[in-house]
Amino acid sequence: MRIGGAGKLFGTDGVRGVANDELTVEMAVNLGRVIATLRDGTIAVGMDARLSSPMLKSAVIAGITSAGCDVVDLGLLPTPALQYYVKCRKDIKGGVMVTASHNPREYNGIKFIQEDGREFTRDMDEESEKMYMSKTYRIVPWNSVGIVYREDCKRMYIEGVIEKVDRDLIAEKSYRVVLDCGNGAGCVTSPELLRKLGCKCISINSHPDGTFPCRNPEPVKENVEFLIKCVKNSKADIGVAHDGDADRATFVDERGEFVSEDVMLAIMAKHYVEENGGGIVVTPVSSSKCVEDVVREAGGEVVYTAVGSPVVAETMLKLKAVFGGEGNGGLVFPEHLLARDGAMSIAKVLELMAKKGKKLSELAAEIPKYVTLKAKVPCKDKIKLLEGLKEAFPEADFTDGARVEYEDGWILIRPSGTEPIARIMAESKSERRAKELLEMGIEIVKKILNS
Numbered sequence: 001m002r003i004g005g006a007g008k009l010f011g012t013d014g015v016r017g018v019a020n021d022e023l024t025v026e027m028a029v030n031l032g033r034v035i036a037t038l039r040d041g042t043i044a045v046g047m048d049a050r051l052s053s054p055m056l057k058s059a060v061i062a063g064i065t066s067a068g069c070d071v072v073d074l075g076l077l078p079t080p081a082l083q084y085y086v087k088c089r090k091d092i093k094g095g096v097m098v099t100a101s102h103n104p105r106e107y108n109g110i111k112f113i114q115e116d117g118r119e120f121t122r123d124m125d126e127e128s129e130k131m132y133m134s135k136t137y138r139i140v141p142w143n144s145v146g147i148v149y150r151e152d153c154k155r156m157y158i159e160g161v162i163e164k165v166d167r168d169l170i171a172e173k174s175y176r177v178v179l180d181c182g183n184g185a186g187c188v189t190s191p192e193l194l195r196k197l198g199c200k201c202i203s204i205n206s207h208p209d210g211t212f213p214c215r216n217p218e219p220v221k222e223n224v225e226f227l228i229k230c231v232k233n234s235k236a237d238i239g240v241a242h243d244g245d246a247d248r249a250t251f252v253d254e255r256g257e258f259v260s261e262d263v264m265l266a267i268m269a270k271h272y273v274e275e276n277g278g279g280i281v282v283t284p285v286s287s288s289k290c291v292e293d294v295v296r297e298a299g300g301e302v303v304y305t306a307v308g309s310p311v312v313a314e315t316m317l318k319l320k321a322v323f324g325g326e327g328n329g330g331l332v333f334p335e336h337l338l339a340r341d342g343a344m345s346i347a348k349v350l351e352l353m354a355k356k357g358k359k360l361s362e363l364a365a366e367i368p369k370y371v372t373l374k375a376k377v378p379c380k381d382k383i384k385l386l387e388g389l390k391e392a393f394p395e396a397d398f399t400d401g402a403r404v405e406y407e408d409g410w411i412l413i414r415p416s417g418t419e420p421i422a423r424i425m426a427e428s429k430s431e432r433r434a435k436e437l438l439e440m441g442i443e444i445v446k447k448i449l450n451s
Contacts, residue, residue, distance in 0.1 A: 009132065010125035012308030012417025014111030016100050019052035023108055025059045031110050032063020032096065033137035034128050036146075039069070039115070041093030046074040046082040048099040048185040048245040051210035052108045057098045060110065064096070065146035067138045073150045076208060078185045078246035079111070080341040081157035087117030087337060088156070099185070099245040102218035102328075103419065105211060118317070118338045119310040158193050161343050164336045165351040171198025173354050177346075178202045178239040178252075180227040182217055183209040186246030186342060193343050197350065202234055217244035219329060221258040224250065232256035238350070238360055242342050247309075248329035249342035251349065253360040262288035262327040264349070266295075266367045271352055272323035273300035279322030282315045284308070285403050286412055286425055287327040290368045306400035308417060313338040371434040372427045377445045379422035382415035388448030389413055411437045413445060422449075 009015055015031065017023035035043060043064050047053035053076075061071050072092065074082055079097045086095040095113030103109070112120040112128060120128065131137055177199045181187040187206045194201040204226065205214045215223045219241035231239035231252050239252030251259045269281045269291055278299040283291055284307040292302045303319060305311045309330055316324045317338055325331035330340035333348060353360060379385055389402040396402035401414020401423075409428030416423050422445050426437035 009129045010120075012306075013101065013119070013310070014097075014109050016103060016107055016109035016419075018106050019050070019056065019108040023056070023110070025055065028056045028059035028098075028110060029063035029066070030132060030135070030137065031128075032060040033067045033139065034131050035094055035096055035112050036064040036067035036069040037131065037136075037138040038128065039094035042070045042072060042091060044072045044074055044082060044086050044089070044092050044095040044113075046077045046079075046095070046097050048079070048097075048101075049076060049183060049187070049208035049210050050100065050105065050108050050244065053098045053210065056108055056110065060096050060098060061148055065148060066140065068140035068144050068146055070146040071148045073148055074153055075150065076185060076188060077154055077157075078189055078343065080247050080337060080339055080343065081154060081189060083113055083117040083119075083339045084157045084160050084337055085153040086113050086115060088160070097245070101245050101247065102243040104216065116338070118313050121310055121314050154189050158189055158196065158343070160336070161193060161341075161347050162196060164333070164344065165197075165347045166354070167197055169354045170347070170350045173237075173350075174198060174200060175238065175350055175353070176200045176202070176234065176236040177350075178204065178227060178230045178234060178236045179206065180204050180215075180219070180224060180239070180241040181206045181246070182215055182219060182242055182244065183207060183212050184217060184242055184244040184246060186242035190240075190242065190246065190343050190346065193347065197347060199350070202230065202236065204230055212244075219243050219248065219250040224252065224258065228252050228256050228258060238353070240346050243329070246342040247340040249331075249345040250329040251360060253364060255361055257361065259360060259364050260288075260372065261329045262290060262370075262372060263364050263367045264329065265325050265327050265331065266291045266293075267363050268325070268331055268348065268352070269300075269323050270294040270298050270366075273298040276322045280319050282312050282319065282321045282324035284312060284326055285397065285399050286414075288370050288372050288427060289410070290370050291327070293368045304399060307414065309340050370427050370429055371431045372425065373434045373438045375424045375438055375442055376421045377424065377442060377449070378420065379415055379445070379449060380420050381449065385413075385415050385422055385445065385448055388451070389444075392444055392448070406437070409433050409437055411441050413441050
């Protein structure tokens, strides 16, 4: 089963663009007015560590207060920390996170949060977009503007994560963990979380710096070479890397081997289905077949959606899924928060290792092996790409882009919802076949865009 969705101004994960160029202060002010008009109550606002985040956060706050709503300024913190705060505080009507997550340093973004901590749904994004475009948001008289007050919810968030795992069991193991926060928002929460879980935490890149001087924000294998080296040199039990806003976590095993994000998704999905005696796991069409393999073997069912955590979370809520997530390090633990959470991912992986008495490499070895390859092609005309794909692959699944199944693999071609690129993914149990499929996908995209 596959569930889809797409946006215009709002992409797969809020509004994003190059700061002060595509995403301006004026846009941020008016987007603040939009959420204040739609939610009409106190709004929580937070930001990541990007250089442009204080500027855009101030603009969002100005917009919200100009529409007559009060603001709780939570400052610098991970996106899931703001989401958890909004969920727990019943007097808060919504939230805004200023972040571009994994995007390059010049980007920033604005993400709207519902009162239950979930990101806005596709329908809510469309409503927000219509109000933004039509300028029908509220602006109040001078004597009715909102007020701003500040609060620190980081400790509340850390304790919330710890409550959902067996802290004593993890502490007994005294795990040595190398943590790479990537100079992002995870710096202000994840080191303390690991210490409170009784781990020996070795932190690298753990001071906030919006220039991201040490590595790009996306915690993919090619960006975490120093983390891999540190895990080997320190003989750590595990290595962890965050993206810019710490809603994602990627992992390195005790041998210094990067564990692919799809394998980590499969490990946790398998565990949750086994623990619940079955159940539904929700994941996008971009996820590896290994997830479906282990979920089915454990007695569960996989439901596929369009790419993007909001649609994954919305589908999990509707179907009462036991687990969900994306093959990019974004895992969703429904008992905690219907949103990606990098800190919870760290805690849950450590708990699973402790429960099973296994190393991360041993847990990864239980997952079927596939070769998954990815590529990016510049793409400014997404409509042209989609129309061309429908002509090239009329038999494809168009839940999100075009996913074409073959007997010995699959290929997915889709326009990115956060960057002006087309993403191509190919997977097979054979590396040769995966390369063939990837090269075919790249050629087709270039042919469509250059026609």
